Amino acid sequence: MALFVVLYSGKNSNNIMKENMMPEESFIGHIIVLLFIFITCYLYYITQEKYNVIWAYIVMLVFCIIFWCVLGWAIF
DSSP states (O other), rough: OOHHHHHHHHTTTHHHHHHHHHHHHHHHHHHHHHHHHHHHHHHHHHHHHHHHHHOOOOOHHHHHHHHHHHHHHOOO
C-alpha cells in the first residue's frame, strides 16, 4: 500500500487537488487490505476444518499470490 501511495504521489505531484484527495483513497486502500486479511483468515479456517493445516497454508499462499497479482495489475 505504501508503494501505491509513493507511485500515486509521484505521478500526480504537480496536481494539488489530487494530492488533497489522498486520505480518502488511502482509506479505501486500507479497507481493501483489511478485507484481504479477513478473507485470508476465513479461507484458512475453512480449509483447516475440512482438510489439514498443510492444505490450509497452500490455499492461503495461492490466494495471497492471486490477490496481490490482481491488485498490482489494477494499480499499474
